[in-house]
Amino acid sequence: MTTASGVRVPLPDAVDFLSIDAMLSDEERMVRDTVRAFVRARVDPDVADWFERGILPREIGRELGKLGVLGMHLHGYGCPGASAVAYGVACRELEAGDAGVRSFASVQGSLAMFAIHRWGSEEQKNAWLPAMARGEAIGCFGLTEPDFGSNPGGMRTFARRDGDDWVVRGTKMWITNGSIADVAVVWANTDDGIRGFVVPATTAGFTANDIHRKLSLRASVTSELVLDDCRLPADAMLPHARGLRGPLECLTEARLGIVWGSMGSARTCYETALEYAKTRVQFNKPIAAFQLTQEKLVNMLLELNKGTLLALHLSRKKDAGELHSSHVSFGKLNNVREALAIAREARTILGANGVTLEYPIIRHMNNLESILTYEGTSEIHTLILGQAITGIDAVS
């Protein structure tokens, strides 16, 4: 293939087929290389073991802090102030290792830190953000409750005034980083509507109980938070968040990381399947030589590249201040769905090997099952888009 000027156009890369990474800035590529090198050295060799044992080593948090990825897209307070694209690329590389590691960084940076950065007082920001950026303080985000997932507005957790203090009572469920957190951003109903509170884990009445027997996101801590009349000073409330918009804006922030992260999972599955298909011999030829296998690989390639292009497009829109929250629903719905399809297709190429932890595929596939429903289920994102195009709210 030659261009009009006669220069030969090289054969596209088998993974980054559309040369999407070439559209990144030098700085964004450097972020990619740094996070990728970190994941190869610190996550890839051990993550299957973490997944099997159901742990995420505490030091990974500090190392991510040292690397600077925690709250990397926030400005000031010890945060690097990177672009939304750079943040997305970092999420992709982390999740190419494991979604548990990416979830850790997402919850820390985009939920807990973002909430304090966006809605907090100067004192709250100075007290928590620098230590959280360094990974020395871990944060979690308490919105979901046992009976209120897609419908957070119905939450039962309540903060009542007692003199100047607040007394918070309730239970939060499916909270990433819950039991390892030093601080929880907890959303509660008040006489004044939904408000956010910065709750140190040392507060009397605060306990976090880990949720066991998960078969997904095992290299990630998931907990239940119990707030048994936690007494907080007046200045524990996030002064600038009012109503559901407070937590929902944080979720929009984090979901953009999922739009990229899911493509990291998908990339690893595709790369693994491609390599396997080229070396696995059946009927005296590599299975990549079979038309059915080639079709699977090509379908994976199409969705991987389209999804990555979408992620880049949405992040560029965010950096330009042109991103609507329904755009993020578009990205999360499409990319997680396609990443899961890629993981499942990749699994079939590896046959029985695909279900063991010797290969990364079943791990990513199981992780994606959680990602399909956390931070807004596919159904809810579908209905957000449905409302956006019809003007009719199908939920309430």
Place this chain on the structure above:
Amino acid sequence: MNLREAGLGFLRVLGGPEANVKIVVTVKLVPEPSSEKKIDSGTKRLVRTGVETVINPYDEYAIEAALALKEKLGGDTTVTVFAMGPENTKETLRKALAMGADDAVFLSDAGLEGSDVWGTASALALGLKKVGFDLVICGGLSDDGSSGAVPGELTEYLGVPGITNARSLDVVDGKVHAQRETDNGYQVVSGPLPALVSVTMAIGEPRYASLKGIMGAKKKTIAPLAIADLASPLALGSAGAKTRLLDFAPPAPRQKAQVVDAPDGATGAKIIFDFLKEKRLV
């Protein structure tokens, strides 16, 4: 006249014991090591367009050595990275700045194209004189050219003590101390500053560029340098090259693997061991 006779007036006088050592790391920008390398059959030069450029992996160890030394010495010690290459590879130097180097100097000039090893070392030496240094740290060799000759030539042209293959490095009382790797162990060597040291991969794994470092790197300077700035007494680039590449060929294809049937594991292990022993690999 050789370059050494061109004058040693560039040497800096150290202000304090070692609180303000000016470290310069020479860096080569090379095609991404895993990329397919193509050689233009006409010019017999490596095709550099359409290939991602990275910092020579061996030079990352030199950068790490410099940054670790700076951290240890403190004070006003600085780390400057110095590279020579085509203009379009300049931004690759940002990675060194993101890792923590203070600034960079980039020598680029169409007149330097086609430099052989002598020409490269000569231009680098003149550039280093221009930049000034107390300590030059080099990687052992480049991933693309792999001559491994540049550190030695630089030592000669700069007229400073040279220590190659260092696995550790320190500066104490105006002297550089290093452990030199040898086949059988290591030597402990020292020499007065200014000096040049080339390092091996045993010096320590290159650090990651932190996100803050990456964000801060765009504010650091990459100062340009051209042939005119070097005031070279000799012709450089292809015009001055003393060696000429006549021909090139791909390596011979790998021979087919040798398969030996062994009745049991122990015999098989013995066969493999004897084979490795015969090849002097164990």
